[in-house]
Amino acid sequence: MRLGINLGYWGAGMDSDNLAVAQEADRLGYSVCWAAEAYGSDAATVLSWVAAQTERIDIGSAIFQIPARTPAMTAMTAATLDSLSGGRFRLGLGVSGPQVSEGWYGVKFDKPLARTREYVDIVRKAMSRERLSYEGEHWTLPLPGGPGKPLKLTVHPEREYIPLYIAAIGPKNLQQTGEIADGALLIFPSADHLEETAIAHLRAGREKVGKTLDGFDVCPTLPLAVGADKDVSALADMFRPYTALYVGGMGSPKQNFYNQLAQRMGYGKEAAEIQEKYLSGDKEGAAAAIPERLIDQTTLLGSVERIADRMQAYAAAGVTTLTLAPAGFSLEDRLASLRAGTEALERAGLA
Numbered sequence: 001m002r003l004g005i006n007l008g009y010w011g012a013g014m015d016s017d018n019l020a021v022a023q024e025a026d027r028l029g030y031s032v033c034w035a036a037e038a039y040g041s042d043a044a045t046v047l048s049w050v051a052a053q054t055e056r057i058d059i060g061s062a063i064f065q066i067p068a069r070t071p072a073m074t075a076m077t078a079a080t081l082d083s084l085s086g087g088r089f090r091l092g093l094g095v096s097g098p099q100v101s102e103g104w105y106g107v108k109f110d111k112p113l114a115r116t117r118e119y120v121d122i123v124r125k126a127m128s129r130e131r132l133s134y135e136g137e138h139w140t141l142p143l144p145g146g147p148g149k150p151l152k153l154t155v156h157p158e159r160e161y162i163p164l165y166i167a168a169i170g171p172k173n174l175q176q177t178g179e180i181a182d183g184a185l186l187i188f189p190s191a192d193h194l195e196e197t198a199i200a201h202l203r204a205g206r207e208k209v210g211k212t213l214d215g216f217d218v219c220p221t222l223p224l225a226v227g228a229d230k231d232v233s234a235l236a237d238m239f240r241p242y243t244a245l246y247v248g249g250m251g252s253p254k255q256n257f258y259n260q261l262a263q264r265m266g267y268g269k270e271a272a273e274i275q276e277k278y279l280s281g282d283k284e285g286a287a288a289a290i291p292e293r294l295i296d297q298t299t300l301l302g303s304v305e306r307i308a309d310r311m312q313a314y315a316a317a318g319v320t321t322l323t324l325a326p327a328g329f330s331l332e333d334r335l336a337s338l339r340a341g342t343e344a345l346e347r348a349g350l351a
Contacts, residue, residue, distance in 0.1 A: 001315040001350045002031035003341055004323035006062060006221045007050075010041030017331040022050045024335050026057040028342045031321055032090060034062035034185075034221070039104045042068075044077050051085035060090035062185050062221070062323075063167045067096060067107035071119045071139065075126030079157040087158030092185050093119065094167030097251050113176055114138065120164065120180050127162055129153045165219065169257040171201045178205020183217030183321075188246065188258060190297040191313035193265045194220075199318045219321040220314070223299045224307070225328075226340045232302050236295040238327055240287035243295055247271055248278025248286040267294055300324070304340050308347040315350050 005025040007018045022033045033054070035046040047059040059081065064074055074093070082089040095101065095116055098109035118136040126132050131150035134141045142148030165183040168174045177184045178201065186198055203213055223242065225235040246258040253275065262271040270291055278286035300307045314322055326337035345351045 001311065001319060001345070002321045003345055004032040004034060004060075004219065004221075004321050005030050005057075005338065006034045006036070006323050006325045007046065008325060009036050009038060010046045017334060018046075019050065019053060020331055021326070021334050021338065022054055022057070024338050026054040028338060030057055030338075030342075032058040032060050032323070034060045034092065034323060036062055037065060037068070038096075039100055044081065047081055047089070048084060051081065051088060056088075058088045058090055059085055060092050060165070062092045062165075063094035063096075064092065065096040065100070065105070066093055066116060066119050067101040067105040067109075071122035072126050072132065072141070074119075075123045075153060076155070078123070078162050079127060079153060079155045082157040082159060082162050083155060085158070089157075090163045090165060090183075091123070092165040092167060093123075094185070097257070098255055099251065111138075113172055116166065116173075117176060117180060120166075124164070126153050127157065129156070163217070165217065168198075169261055174198055174201035175205040175208070178202040178211075178213075178216070179209050180205075182215075183219050186218070186220035188243075188261055188298045189220035189222065189314075189319075190265055191310065191317045191319075192297060194314070194317040194319070197261065197264050213318065217321055218319050219323055220319060221323040221325055224324045224326045224337050224341060225299065225301050226304065226307070226337050227302060229302045229306055232296065232306075233292060235301040236292050236299070239295050239299055240290055241283070243290050243298070244274060244278055244283060244286040247290070248274040248283075253279060262294065265294070265297070267291065270294070300341075300344075304344045304347060307340065307344040311344055311348040311350060315348070 035043040037043040043061045051059045078091045095112040101107050101109040115138050118138050122134050131152050132141055133150040163182045165185050166177040166181045167185040168177040223239050225238055227235050247262050250258050259271045259275050273289045274286045300310055324341050326334045328334040
């Protein structure tokens, strides 16, 4: 199992530290450095900044939002980043959510599965540098009846094939991801529930197109906080606002993918309470309502030995790249967490 690092959103108050974190991950031999975007910083700019100041680590978008760019623009960006980084780019895509898609981008959040499938088809076609023509429900290229003609990407990526990942949570999205992608970006993954909440659906998608999970990258992100095992409860408290935001506030009462995932993990009653409190403005109450076990199951907390045991569980569940989001009150804390992650992987016998 490989390790990755997730820098999260640029502009979240740790910008001056994030480059140092990426450089330390590069030095330690981490496999990939991911950057995110929502409605603040864009991921492409951050990744170009990181790529210019690292040497070996891959850079990846987790995610480029599908409603933010046309498929052809995404292909252009992917090819450019791969070229500039010397063949180190991984393309992660996702539909985002209805609030961001419709509120920020003005793009209707409908038929996300069909839209994703068409988007991936066009991106792959464009990156292959064949002349781009496409007839689908959501995109038609060139536009009919006008002056447009099929064009070909002029820039050459470093590699002939750029790995493509999809951020997936729901069963249908996971199955489609297994069909059309090279990897899956997962969030709030519990090793105890990974088979039924993710792996089984990915496997079904792979089987549908005559493939297995061999070579498919299962890549969850887990927050990491290192400390004494007796302090696990205090470490878990660090992630209450983070968990409350996603389970309670990412979406509407009827459409919150993270809340639905918590329900599938057996936290139906708790998920409803967290959401009700968060959406009513009681963010502290929502954070307090989160069971400690839910946080512990979806993060890496405690000593290096405890984290090593958890890493073994994730590897046994089918994870191939474990992406860490190290927490800390200082840069040194975050760098120490990165080093602890490497040590835990070695102790687990997974390096």
